[in-house]
Amino acid sequence: xxxxxxxxxxxxxxxxxxxxxxxxxxxxxxxxxxxxxxxxxxxxxxxxxxxxxxxxxxxxxxxxxxxxxxxxxxxxxxxxxxxxxxxxxxxxxxxxxxxxxxxxxxxxxxxxxxxxxxxxxxxxxxxxxxxxxxxxxxxxxxxxxxxxxxxxxxxxxxxxxxxxxxxxxxxxxxxxxxxxxxxxxxxxxxxxxxxxxxxxxxxxxxxxxxxxxxxxxxxxxxxxxxxxxxxxxxxxxxxxxxxxxxxxxxx
Numbered sequence: 379x380x381x382x383x384x385x386x387x388x389x390x391x392x393x394x395x396x397x398x399x400x401x402x403x404x405x406x407x408x409x410x411x412x413x414x415x416x417x418x419x420x421x422x423x424x425x426x427x428x429x430x431x432x433x434x435x436x437x438x439x440x441x442x443x444x445x446x447x448x449x450x451x452x453x454x455x456x457x458x459x460x461x462x463x464x465x466x467x468x469x470x471x472x473x474x475x476x477x478x479x480x481x482x483x484x485x486x487x488x489x490x491x492x493x494x495x496x497x498x499x500x501x502x503x504x505x506x507x508x509x510x511x512x513x514x515x516x517x518x519x520x521x522x523x524x525x526x527x528x529x530x531x532x533x534x535x536x537x538x539x540x541x542x543x544x545x546x547x548x549x550x551x552x553x554x555x556x557x558x559x560x561x562x563x564x565x566x567x568x569x570x571x572x573x574x575x576x577x578x579x580x581x582x583x584x585x586x587x588x589x590x591x592x593x594x595x596x597x598x599x600x601x602x603x604x605x606x607x608x609x610x611x612x613x614x615x616x617x618x619x620x621x622x623x624x625x626x627x628x629x
Contacts, residue, residue, distance in 0.1 A: 380624050381424045383447040385437065386455030386498070387411050387598060388429035410598035413607035414453070414493075414616065421617030423449075430455045434463040439474045444483045448624045453597055454495035457507040481512035485586030489623035492517060494594045494601065499560040500526040518568035518583025519592045522561060528577065529558045536579050536595075540571045545582065545618045554606040559595040582622070589623045 387410045394403045415425045426447065428436045433455065438444040457477065465471040484490050492513065496502040500509055500521050508514055509521045533555035538546050556574065564570050564578050571580040574594065581592040596602045606612065 379422055379424050380448040380620060381426060381446065382418055382449045382451060382620070383426050383428065383438075383444075384411065384414065384418075384451045384453065385428045385433060386430050386453040386495075387414070387427075388431065390431065410454075412598070413602075413612065414597040417613035417616040418620065420613045421620055423620055430459050433459050433476075437476055438479070439476075441479060441482055441486070444479060445486075445488065447488075449489040449491065449620065450480060450483065451491040451493060452498055452513075453493035454497045456497040456501065456505055457511055457513070458505075459497075461511075475512075477512040481516050481585075484516050484588035484590060487587040489589045489591075490516060491591040491593060491619070491623070493597050494560040495596050496527070499562065499592075499594075500524065501560065502527060516585040516588075516590055517592050518565050518581045518590055519562035519578065520565055522563070526560045526562070527558060528561050528574075530574075531557060533557060534574050536572050536574050538572045540569065543569065543571050543582075545580070545615070545622050546571055547618055548614050549611050549618075553611060554603075554609045556595045556602055556606060558601040562592055562594055591619060591623065 390405060390407050392403065392405050394401055409429060411427055418425050460476045463473050465473045480490060492498055497506045500506050502525060504524045509523065514521050535555050536553040538549060538551050540546060559574050561577050564581050565583065568581050568583040570578045571582060573579055579594050583590050598607060
């Protein structure tokens with residue numbers, strides 16, 4: 379069984395309601411891992427989730443601990459969450475650089491996926507902040523300098539351009555529409571398997587002994603609406619990708 383460490387796709391919401399003279403506040407917490415967890419578990423993976431607010435407490439701090447996982451995935455979790463723990467931000471105590479740790483993990487044979495969203499790659503107002511980090515070094519894409527979102531509220535249809543690749547096995551040429559994505563620039567020697575418009579959607583590469591993937595749209599609503607996440611090809615894609623990342627098996 380392959381072990382996947384999935385980081386992110388969680389948030390807290392603080393709401394203020396005003397009713398005439400009076401106001402009151404309330405808070406709630408949400409996760410958006412339902413679809414990606416089901417897809418990976420359907421393909422025999424063990425899904426290990428670290429929500430964004432628990433990264434400081436639960437993300438591995440040694441290479442040996444990180445190597446207990448076959449694949450690491452970041453989804454909608456920014457670089458500041460990874461590298462500004464309270465020991466550094468409040469107490470000025472040096473801490474493990476988690477992004478450099480992931481880089482070393484991939485260099486030595488691990489697998490890494492960055493999934494698109496408002497706080498991955500560069501994201502909204504560039505708050506994902508992965509430009510010029512160790513993640514940009516290992517990814518098969520170069521990141522833009524600023525906000526890299528492409529919002530397509532009318533919908534845009536992804537299309538496969540390398541159907542013979544094992545990650546695309548069993549998938550049609552066109553996929554259900556998505557509502558947005560991060561604009562990425564493929565690096566030399568990377569493989570672009572699918573596009574949205576003229577931009578890459580699925581990009582694969584190698585770094586050291588490891589395998590890497592940039593997936594430019596979300597794995598959950600809103601960019602990937604329920605019609606996309608409930609599409610029969612959704613678990614097929616993630617299963618194919620999991621197998622390619624971990625052992626290169628054709629499906």
